[in-house]
Amino acid sequence: MRVYADNAATTAVSPTALEAMLPYLTEKYGNPSSVHSAGQEAAKGLDGARARIAGVLGAEAKEIYFTSGGTEADNWAIQIAMANGAKKNKRHIVSTAFEHHAVLHTLKKAEKNGAEVTLLDVHAEGVVRPEEVAAAIREDTALVTIMYANNEIGTLQPIAEIGKLCREKGVLFHTDAVQAAGHVPIDVVGQNIDMLSLAAHKFHGPKGIGLLYCRGKIPVPVFMEGGAQERGKRGGTENLPAIAGMAAALEEACQNMEIDNRRISRLRDKLIDAVSQIPHSRLNGDRQRRLPGIANFVFEGIEGEGLLLLLDMAGICASSGSACTSGSLDPSHVLLAIGLPHETAHGSLRLSLGAFNTEEEIDHIIKTLPPIVERLREMSPVWERIKKGA
Amino acid sequence: MAYSGAVMDHFANPRNVGTIDDADGVGEVGNAKCGDIMKIYLKIDGNKIQDVKFNTFGCGAAIATSSMATELIKGKSVEDALNLTNKAVIEALDGLPPQKIHCSVLAEEAVKAAIADYYQKNGIAIPEDLKQCTSCCGDCTLH
Numbered sequence: 001m002r003v004y005a006d007n008a009a010t011t012a013v014s015p016t017a018l019e020a021m022l023p024y025l026t027e028k029y030g031n032p033s034s035v036h037s038a039g040q041e042a043a044k045g046l047d048g049a050r051a052r053i054a055g056v057l058g059a060e061a062k063e064i065y066f067t068s069g070g071t072e073a074d075n076w077a078i079q080i081a082m083a084n085g086a087k088k089n090k091r092h093i094v095s096t097a098f099e100h101h102a103v104l105h106t107l108k109k110a111e112k113n114g115a116e117v118t119l120l121d122v123h124a125e126g127v128v129r130p131e132e133v134a135a136a137i138r139e140d141t142a143l144v145t146i147m148y149a150n151n152e153i154g155t156l157q158p159i160a161e162i163g164k165l166c167r168e169k170g171v172l173f174h175t176d177a178v179q180a181a182g183h184v185p186i187d188v189v190g191q192n193i194d195m196l197s198l199a200a201h202k203f204h205g206p207k208g209i210g211l212l213y214c215r216g217k218i219p220v221p222v223f224m225e226g227g228a229q230e231r232g233k234r235g236g237t238e239n240l241p242a243i244a245g246m247a248a249a250l251e252e253a254c255q256n257m258e259i260d261n262r263r264i265s266r267l268r269d270k271l272i273d274a275v276s277q278i279p280h281s282r283l284n285g286d287r288q289r290r291l292p293g294i295a296n297f298v299f300e301g302i303e304g305e306g307l308l309l310l311l312d313m314a315g316i317c318a319s320s321g322s323a324c325t326s327g328s329l330d331p332s333h334v335l336l337a338i339g340l341p342h343e344t345a346h347g348s349l350r351l352s353l354g355a356f357n358t359e360e361e362i363d364h365i366i367k368t369l370p371p372i373v374e375r376l377r378e379m380s381p382v383w384e385r386i387k388k389g390a
Numbered sequence: 391m392a393y394s395g396a397v398m399d400h401f402a403n404p405r406n407v408g409t410i411d412d413a414d415g416v417g418e419v420g421n422a423k424c425g426d427i428m429k430i431y432l433k434i435d436g437n438k439i440q441d442v443k444f445n446t447f448g449c450g451a452a453i454a455t456s457s458m459a460t461e462l463i464k465g466k467s468v469e470d471a472l473n474l475t476n477k478a479v480i481e482a483l484d485g486l487p488p489q490k491i492h493c494s495v496l497a498e499e500a501v502k503a504a505i506a507d508y509y510q511k512n513g514i515a516i517p518e519d520l521k522q523c524t525s526c527c528g529d530c531t532l533h
Contacts, residue, residue, distance in 0.1 A: 342424075
């Protein structure tokens with residue numbers, strides 16, 4: 001049995017999304033910029049996909065800019081805010097300590113270009129506090145960028161509250177919704193979101209495609225020169241098969257959201273209840289305020305990579321925030337941000353479920369995981385000390 | 391990153407796992423903050439390593455290099471064990487991914503630390519090059 005429990009890394013393309021893509025790889029291969037009928041057929045597909053996606057997000061079609069994925073959208077959003085802020089001498093950005101590196105590294109670069117960045121605490125529960133966002137906003141704040149849901153621990157952030165307070169203070173608000181889109185309801189108007197990033201492959205769409213939503217009134221500087229595509233802001237022939245796949249996947253995910261979420265949350269809770277029985281383990285992040293599919297644990301006394309390798313041998317695909325899996329010396333910045341000591345953060349495990357996981361698979365994880373943890377602990381000098389109570 | 395078959399074998403079926411209660415030398419290197427700790431136990435008789443066991447907290451490569459290092463010194467003289475290099479461990483494992491080289495360094499250091507402990511317990515002067523490094527392995531660029 002192979003259990004794919006790494007849906008936060010990427011998901012399988014759904015049959016619906018694949019079916020939506022195929023015509024644009026075969027008979028409808030025209031370039032949407034071409035004048036002839038083949039091109040116009042493709043242009044119709046592109047416009048339709050954009051309109052359907054906009055509809056699902058509560059946006060207008062002209063506010064959707066297709067990108068290569070979430071990382072590009074995050075980069076672009078921060079550039080937009082920096083460019084608009086600079087016109088009014090605003091160079092301060094508010095974010096959190098546990099954003100994705102697509103945001104954090106872009107903010108680092110922005111700092112080199114004169115930005116001042118405030119990274120807010122996300123506390124032990126892994127949730128930023130709106131009152132702390134409000135307190136951090138200054139006269140010269142150009143942007144608040146806070147992820148919709150954390151990619152490692154799955155905690156949901158109070159997006160509507162933050163959106164409201166940013167709108168009241170007249171500050172641009174961007175949210176990296178890569179992990180949330182297709183899994184929780186999003187309404188860019190109701191939630192006062194100015195900019196939003198998402199990527200199709202996190203909700204059973206194809207890889208290499210995503211989008212930036214940017215509210216109509218916000219001036220958008222050109223991101224990629226060389227063409228009239230994306231309202232002249234991002235040149236380059238559109239990846240129409242992927243765009244069609246993304247539109248179909250997003251619509252499908254949103255249509256099935258309620259039923260899927262009920263089922264997936266129940267499986268997740270079963271997993272959390274069972275795994276939490278392992279001694280010296282804990283669930284990371286707030287138990288309630290989380291995505292339906294993500295559960296992240298730490299097991300004291302062991303290191304995550306060995307855990308992943310043994311799980312893989314038992315047919316279970318998962319991920320970890322340990323240093324060894326990232327190729328750096330430091331464990332996950334997310335786990336450090338919620339206050340875990342380095343020692344413990346090395347022993348993390350993320351299990352992320354999706355629409356295709358079954359109860360039988362969860363039972364397999366529940367049965368397989370404890371003896372693997374036990375086996376690694378048996379040979380761990382750290383566990384030896386924990387057992388002795390040192 | 392892909393591990394060789396030998397690394398996966400020594401990770402999945404590690405040799406010489408455990409502890410020795412009446413060990414003649416015990417060496418521990420690394421620290422939990424860095425994500426790697428290796429502890430090696432030696433039973434030495436007549437200058438020969440009669441038995442060796444290890445406990446390791448760390449990644450797949452850390453466990454595999456510990457296992458291989460213990461295999462390479464088992465039954466050898468103390469001097470031979472002291473000459474074990476991280477390169478010999480890497481070769482015996484058919485190579486390691488670049489970011490995992492430090493695991494082999496830790497394995498070499500763990501053996502040396504255990505022998506240093508043995509020397510100390512037996513009143514033998516500890517050579518200068520057996521002094522231990524205390525920072526995170528991988529911090530330096532010596533290996």
